[in-house]
Amino acid sequence: MDIIGIGYMGFETPNLEAWREYGPQVMGFGIGKNPESDPESLYFRIDDRRHRFAFHPGTVDRIAYIGWEAVGRMAFEDGIKKLAAANVEYTRGDAKLCEMRGVRELVRFRDPVGYQHELFYGQKWLPRSFQPGRPHSGFLADERGAGHVVLITPDYTPELEDFLLNVMGFSWYGAGAGKGRTGFFRSKLNHHTSHDIAYGHGPGRMGVQHVGLFVRNVRDVGETYDIVRQRELPMMMTLGQHAQDPHLSFYHFNPSGFAFETIAEIEPWQGDPYELNPEKLSLWGHEMVGPILGTSVKTPEEVLDPEYLPIYLAKR
Numbered sequence: 001m002d003i004i005g006i007g008y009m010g011f012e013t014p015n016l017e018a019w020r021e022y023g024p025q026v027m028g029f030g031i032g033k034n035p036e037s038d039p040e041s042l043y044f045r046i047d048d049r050r051h052r053f054a055f056h057p058g059t060v061d062r063i064a065y066i067g068w069e070a071v072g073r074m075a076f077e078d079g080i081k082k083l084a085a086a087n088v089e090y091t092r093g094d095a096k097l098c099e100m101r102g103v104r105e106l107v108r109f110r111d112p113v114g115y116q117h118e119l120f121y122g123q124k125w126l127p128r129s130f131q132p133g134r135p136h137s138g139f140l141a142d143e144r145g146a147g148h149v150v151l152i153t154p155d156y157t158p159e160l161e162d163f164l165l166n167v168m169g170f171s172w173y174g175a176g177a178g179k180g181r182t183g184f185f186r187s188k189l190n191h192h193t194s195h196d197i198a199y200g201h202g203p204g205r206m207g208v209q210h211v212g213l214f215v216r217n218v219r220d221v222g223e224t225y226d227i228v229r230q231r232e233l234p235m236m237m238t239l240g241q242h243a244q245d246p247h248l249s250f251y252h253f254n255p256s257g258f259a260f261e262t263i264a265e266i267e268p269w270q271g272d273p274y275e276l277n278p279e280k281l282s283l284w285g286h287e288m289v290g291p292i293l294g295t296s297v298k299t300p301e302e303v304l305d306p307e308y309l310p311i312y313l314a315k316r
């Protein structure tokens with residue numbers, strides 16, 4: 001599929017009020033206007049798109065959907081053909097859902113793990129309309145997508161890799177340097193970063209491990225780090241530089257219990273000269289000062305929405 005990257009992500013949380021303050025004041029997100037049909041949720045902006053992150057009221061912290069951006073209408077239609085050819089069940093979003101997401105059209109489908117995905121094109125946008133919630137240089141999103149996400153899967157199967165490689169059309173990036181089995185994947189039209197999504201094997205576990213966001217300036221990493229420390233927010237990894245990506249980043253836990261990796265590019269991504277097999281995760285720093293899995297990682301029974309859970313259990 002001709003996918004640019006992650007266009008948007010949606011989460012459910014019982015901690016909406018915490019996000020309303022944390023999003024702008026810690027992360028520098030702008031608050032977006034609610035769609036008329038969804039006055040309860042919280043919409044965050046990180047660039048000139050209408051929104052990139054939606055937090056919906058819910059009883060448990062979980063990822064509700066990942067919206068993949070097809071480059072345009074033709075790519076979207078081709079993507080649907082790919083889903084149909086692979087016998088992936090999908091439903092078309094109605095006018096109300098498209099208005100909520102701020103897109104022209106979308107389809108919804110699940111990956112073999114059970115996570116909800118959407119494919120869309122044409123998200124609402126207005127140039128030079130982004131205003132951060134606090135002094136901040138802004139985020140590198142735009143044509144490269146909103147960032148990356150790492151999900152935990154209870155089973156890491158060939159079926160999952162087949163779906164990612166052959167249905168979604170992602171490129172394999174590598175297995176990373178962490179312990180355990182993780183696969184990193186990049187959407188077809190992403191030429192800026194090494195990965196858009198990764199699935200890490202966590203037996204019996206599901207949920208978001210972290211979301212990576214690219215800021216425009218090293219200063220934004222430093223200032224976010226200072227704010228996190230001043231507020232004594234829980235940290236996962238201190239400042240450091242990964243071996244396989246020329247980035248400066250740190251990881252801390254947000255009110256939904258998964259980590260944000262705040263990232264500045266030190267130099268451009270080197271591309272895929274060969275499959276990287278780093279000796280260690282990071283060149284320096286990234287000291288583990290908290291758990292690798294936050295409270296957002298739970299059992300499938302806790303993380304999957306009640307509608308889908310019986311289908312998931314029947315498949316196992």
Ligand SMILES: [Fe+2]
Pocket residue numbers: 148210211212261
């Ligand atoms: Fe990351």
